[in-house]
Structure formats: C-alpha cells, structure tokens
Amino acid sequence: MDSLTHFNEEGRAKMVEVGGKLNTRREAVARGSIYMLPSTLERIVEGNIKKGDVLAVSQVAGIMAAKKTSNLIPMCHNIILTGADIKFNIDKENSKIDIEAIVRTTGKTGVEIEALTAVSVAGLTIYDMCKAIDRKMRLTDVRLAKKTGGKSGDIIIED
Numbered sequence: 001m002d003s004l005t006h007f008n009e010e011g012r013a014k015m016v017e018v019g020g021k022l023n024t025r026r027e028a029v030a031r032g033s034i035y036m037l038p039s040t041l042e043r044i045v046e047g048n049i050k051k052g053d054v055l056a057v058s059q060v061a062g063i064m065a066a067k068k069t070s071n072l073i074p075m076c077h078n079i080i081l082t083g084a085d086i087k088f089n090i091d092k093e094n095s096k097i098d099i100e101a102i103v104r105t106t107g108k109t110g111v112e113i114e115a116l117t118a119v120s121v122a123g124l125t126i127y128d129m130c131k132a133i134d135r136k137m138r139l140t141d142v143r144l145a146k147k148t149g150g151k152s153g154d155i156i157i158e159d
Helices: 038-046 054-067 112-130
Strands: 024-035 083-091 096-107 138-148
Touching: 024 112, 038 083, 038 096, 038 112, 054 083, 054 096, 054 112, 083 112, 096 112, 112 138
Parallel strands: none
Antiparallel strands: 024 096, 024 138, 083 096
C-alpha cells in the first residue's frame, strides 16, 4: 500500500520534493456535471442569460483555474501547463451539463488536481452566472477520469 507523502517527520504538511523525477508528458482528464431546471438549461442553450455567454465564460474560467491551481491547493506544485481545454455536453433529457477538462504538461508531476480544479471552477461559474434564476443547481460527481504519464503510468477510471 502506498504511503502518504505530504507529511514531514513531525507529522506536519509539506510539499513533496519532485526534483529527482524525470520530465514526462502527462495528461489528466476530469469530469463533473451540473444539474439545473430545464428552463435554466434552455436559457443557457439559447444564450438568454443576462450575464452573457455562460459556456464561453465558464470555459475561460476553467482554463484560468487550471493555471492557478497551486495558488488554491496548498501542497500543489507550480506547473507549467502545455495545454488545457474544457468541453461541455448538453444533456437535455437529464437537465444537466456535463463538463470535461483535459490538462497537459511535460514535467515532473501530474496535472490531476489542475483538471479537477478546472471542472469545479467551470461548474461554479455556470452556477454563478445562473443563480439568479435557479438556486437549486447542483455541481456533482467531480472526478478524475484518466491520467497518463509519470511513475504510476496510465490510469483510466470507467464511469
């Protein structure tokens, strides 16, 4: 069983040393969903939200969040990202928007937290832009779907 590496000899939090690790190409995919009233989803699709284009703003917010993850998560390393993208799937039948973040780097540590942060902030941005008409929205199921690269190799988590 793997041990937790974010603790020093005194049992206090530390940032893990990654200087000795090799640079490898790394990618992480995270997913989540935001559920809402059908009328809210319809207004998003139609571009009829007073604050603007919800998905365009949410996409930019998710990418910005991926870039700023180390400012939010205390033991997360500063990582130079080589790519980040946010994709949306409109699911009218279930009255939700599925969010997917794909984040890439070539470096000494992975980008799983960056991808998870991107999905979370993209969903929170949708909530923020639509809360005036729907306070019952729920951001759910934020999870890692895939990671590649690094010592632990590739991991694909089936939904």
